Amino acid sequence: MAALSGAVYARLRDEIVAGAVAPGAKLMPQRLALRYAASAAAIREALIRLAAEGFIENLPQRGFRAARTGPDVIWEIAHFRILIETEGARLSIARGGMEWEANLTAAHHRLAHLESRMRGESLDAGQLRLWSASDRAFHEALIGTCGSARLLAQHRLAFDQFKQHVIALDPTLGFRGAELLQEHAGILKAALARDAEGCADALRRHFDTYRRVTPGRAG
Amino acid sequence: MAALSGAVYARLRDEIVAGAVAPGAKLMPQRLALRYAASAAAIREALIRLAAEGFIENLPQRGFRAARTGPDVIWEIAHFRILIETEGARLSIARGGMEWEANLTAAHHRLAHLESRMRGESLDAGQLRLWSASDRAFHEALIGTCGSARLLAQHRLAFDQFKQHVIALDPTLGFRGAELLQEHAGILKAALARDAEGCADALRRHFDTYRRVTPGRAG
DNA sequence: ATAGGCCGGAATTTCGAAATTCGAAAGAAT
DNA sequence: ATTCTTTCGAATTTCGAAATTCCGGCCTAT
Structure with a gap:
């Protein structure tokens, strides 16, 4: 992945694996864009990759959320x-x-x-x-x-x-x-x-x- | 995934698995945008997902290409x-x-x-x-x-x-x-x-x- | 002749805003 | 009172263009 999108991916991944994101918590591109100094589109690319790998879920038309656990x-x-x-x-x-x-x-x-x-x-x-x-x-x-x-x-x-x-x-x-x-x-x-x-x-x-x-x- | 991005993902996936894309062939968002009637950004999301799943490769700053085989x-x-x-x-x-x-x-x-x-x-x-x-x-x-x-x-x-x-x-x-x-x-x-x-x-x-x-x- | 640097075009990546869609609250009808 | 519809704000998704980066050809200097 590229510089920005890839960096966001890495940081989000670390936070999720470290337990900093509660299971089921929403991950909204526009909110995260502020925290990571990137556009919503770049955040979105990171989220798509995380979803493909199984760290988060992606319900079509209703955004991303951290994987629910159990x-x-x-x-x-x-x-x-x-x-x-x-x-x-x-x-x-x-x-x-x-x-x-x-x-x-x-x-x-x-x-x-x-x-x-x-x-x-x-x-x-x-x-x-x-x-x-x-x-x-x-x-x-x-x-x-x-x-x-x-x-x-x-x-x-x-x-x-x-x-x-x-x-x-x-x-x-x-x-x-x-x-x-x-x-x-x-x-x-x-x-x-x-x-x-x-x-x-x-x-x-x-x-x-x-x-x-x-x-x-x-x- | 959403309607458009998800549809592009599905179509590209089928074509790749069916052997319609030569190994190593470049997959350029702007070119594909014409074939699929979508913006380059939407294509890009589909490509990122395909890359995360292993169907294609993604070299940072130098685009996507179908997985090389051997x-x-x-x-x-x-x-x-x-x-x-x-x-x-x-x-x-x-x-x-x-x-x-x-x-x-x-x-x-x-x-x-x-x-x-x-x-x-x-x-x-x-x-x-x-x-x-x-x-x-x-x-x-x-x-x-x-x-x-x-x-x-x-x-x-x-x-x-x-x-x-x-x-x-x-x-x-x-x-x-x-x-x-x-x-x-x-x-x-x-x-x-x-x-x-x-x-x-x-x-x-x-x-x-x-x-x-x-x-x-x-x- | 060759190695190295430079420039132009093309591709990738990022952005900010528009368009679409969703969820919930307010209102109307049975 | 309950159910269905409508409406409105917020979030998701998509777009077209700007900014950055890469690749190849060309020029120059050794």
Whole structure:
């Protein structure tokens, strides 16, 4: 996208994923035009792109609003992300070399360092943002050499939308220090051991604890 | 999307998926504005949406062009579609009831009828279009009760983009009558037998023959 | 002859306003 | 009192033109 429209897209995306926009809230081009110093048309282009990617909804002739959330929406996104991520991990395990191992280990080291220092207290927004970025870096490193740009792009969307919906229900993102440490360690261990099935299992358990936060559903 | 912009989106999408736009061809809003009786801005909105969905590319400050194709692109999309479709089938097999079986059987009946009548000769565009629609209906029926709107939406994108890229290399879509009949029958049989693994295998074989058309690649 | 800079035309992107459409409140009829 | 119609303000959508950026040919200097 171009300079202006693309910049608005990026800023809006960040705000939505960070939980700064309430689910279902209207996003009106003319209002946003003031906040972003752009014309309504440019804002509109950003909104169309966000809608196509699933961050917001677009009802014809009645504007845009932030995606509505709910347990089943979260469940659906989690399911999709598991599907993408386990496949990406499987491919990376099959294709990855030493470089992949090194990147993954480094990402895990940074993440584990943070998680061990965040023992429940001091869950300020800054730390959570840092942790979320490290979490994402680790999961992206896991699937980093899957060889499919499409898979990586879909994973990025699923990751951010998962965060978007979880943060709406729980601003702490269901952060649970000790458990997270063990879960991520388990994922890393299975990946380095080239155990695709074990890695998939570890990922599913990782998500199950997230799902426990929200009321479940059959499926 | 709105009336005009949405209509342009739909028409452009159809033309691209039908192979009417050469890969890499430029899509210029002002030119298209004449063909579609709309302003450049409205065209632009349609193009932005198509780009976000992956049908076309959008290089900042240098416009839109139809997605470039190649064996590895096709391979990647095929891989992704297999992933989505096998998972959708697995879920449908687990959750689907009589209604799902009936829809799937009906879709297969229509598809098989067409395929048995299209023995190599008379591969005119009309028949191929009809067959492609039936093929899509069958595959959508297969995953129809997976319970995830996201999975269905992703499958639709993957299906159409797969067609878009294959048709660019081979206008007959690699149509192979007798084999197709058996492959689709195998998929149906496994699905009705509630054999998720067998269904996944049948789907993979189904795609392998497609892949044979194009030069392979490691992965 | 070639590399590098410059200029002209065309395409992309952005804007502000006009036209269309929606949603709700006020009013009329049953 | 309820339901249907009308009307009006606000929001969405579309447009045509202005501003910015890119691409190619041309010129110049080495």
